[in-house]
Amino acid sequence: MYMRKLHPWLLGMILGLMSCMVSASENDSIKVGDLLQKASLLPADSCRILFFAKSLLGVSYVANTLDETDEEALVVYLDKVDCTTFVETVLALSLTDKNGKSDFGSYKQALQCIRYRNGKQAGYVSRLHYFSDWIKDNEQKGIVHERTGELGLAVSQVLNLDFMSTHPDNYRQLKNNPSIISQMIEIEGRWKNVPVSYLPKSCLNVSPEELDIRNGDIIAITTNIKGLDVVHTGFACWMDGKLHLLHASSVMKKVILDPQSLFDYSKNKKAHTGVRVISFSSL
Numbered sequence: 001m002y003m004r005k006l007h008p009w010l011l012g013m014i015l016g017l018m019s020c021m022v023s024a025s026e027n028d029s030i031k032v033g034d035l036l037q038k039a040s041l042l043p044a045d046s047c048r049i050l051f052f053a054k055s056l057l058g059v060s061y062v063a064n065t066l067d068e069t070d071e072e073a074l075v076v077y078l079d080k081v082d083c084t085t086f087v088e089t090v091l092a093l094s095l096t097d098k099n100g101k102s103d104f105g106s107y108k109q110a111l112q113c114i115r116y117r118n119g120k121q122a123g124y125v126s127r128l129h130y131f132s133d134w135i136k137d138n139e140q141k142g143i144v145h146e147r148t149g150e151l152g153l154a155v156s157q158v159l160n161l162d163f164m165s166t167h168p169d170n171y172r173q174l175k176n177n178p179s180i181i182s183q184m185i186e187i188e189g190r191w192k193n194v195p196v197s198y199l200p201k202s203c204l205n206v207s208p209e210e211l212d213i214r215n216g217d218i219i220a221i222t223t224n225i226k227g228l229d230v231v232h233t234g235f236a237c238w239m240d241g242k243l244h245l246l247h248a249s250s251v252m253k254k255v256i257l258d259p260q261s262l263f264d265y266s267k268n269k270k271a272h273t274g275v276r277v278i279s280f281s282s283l
Contacts, residue, residue: 022108023069024076029104031078035093036102049216049280052093053235053246056086059255061248067172072124074112083233084131086248086255087218088114090235094280095143114138124173125183130161131220131230132191135278144218148276149197151212157198157273161191163227196229198222200274205263208238218278219245219262223271231271236262 168174234247
C-alpha cells in the first residue's frame with residue numbers, strides 16, 4: 001500500500017525532470033527503444049528485470065564511465081557499464097516499461113530519477129555515490145524496497161561512511177575540485193552510526209526454499225573495508241537450486257551470468273561480508 005501511494009508522486013516528479021546536460025548516442029536511443037518494444041510483448045508474469053539484465057549479457061565492463069567529464073552530466077551508455085551503472089540501466093528500463101513508456105526520453109527521465117538524490121541532477125554530489133544512500137533515496141521514491149531485514153538469517157551492522165572524503169585521490173572530481181569534499185563530508189555525516197541489516201555470506205549456500213531471495217532482486221555485496229558499505233552489485237538469478245549473480249564483472253570485463261554460485265564467488269573474498277537484498281517495486 002505504501003508503494004501504491006507513492007507511485008503517482010513518482011510519475012509527477014519524473015515528468016518534471018531532464019533540465020540537465022545529457023551524454024548519449026543515437027545507438028543508445030535505438031537500443032533502448034528496441035529493448036522496450038520487445039519487453040512490451042512479454043507475458044504479464046515475466047521477470048522484466050532479468051529480461052533486461054540478460055539482454056545486456058556481453059556488454060563491456062568499463063570502470064568510472066560516469067566520471068569522464070568535469071561537468072556532471074546524465075551519462076547514458078548501453079555499450080559499456082560498471083557494476084552500478086549496469087544495475088541502474090536495467091532498473092531504468094524496467095521502470096520505463098512499468099510506466100507503459102517505450103521512448104528514449106522516458107528512459108532518460110527514469111535513469112535520472114534513479115541515479116540522483118530526489119531525482120534531481122545538481123552536480124557531482126547530487127549523484128547517489130554510496131549504495132546505502134542509493135537504496136534509501138530510491139525507497140523514498142517508491143522505486144525499490146529493501147528486504148534484507150525481512151530475511152530470517154539477517155544480522156545488523158553499524159555504518160560509518162567516509163571513504164570518499166578520506167580517499168579523494170581515488171575520485172577524479174574530488175581530486176580536481178577539493179572544494180566539493182566538504183559537501184561530500186556533509187552527505188557522509190548522515191551515515192554515521194547508522195544500523196543496517198545484511199545477510200552474512202555464509203548463509204548463501206542454501207536452497208531457494210530456505211532463502212527468500214527472488215530472481216531479479218538487486219544484490220549489494222557488503223564489505224568490511226573501513227568507510228564503505230558496498231563493493232559490488234548485480235542481480236539474483238537462481239540456477240539448478242543455487243543462487244548466482246548476473247553482474248558487470250571487472251574480472252571478465254563484461255556483463256555475465258556468473259557460472260559459480262554467489263556463495264562460491266564471495267566465500268574466499270576477505271573484503272566481502274555478505275549481501276543486502278533489494279526488490280524492484282513492481283506494484
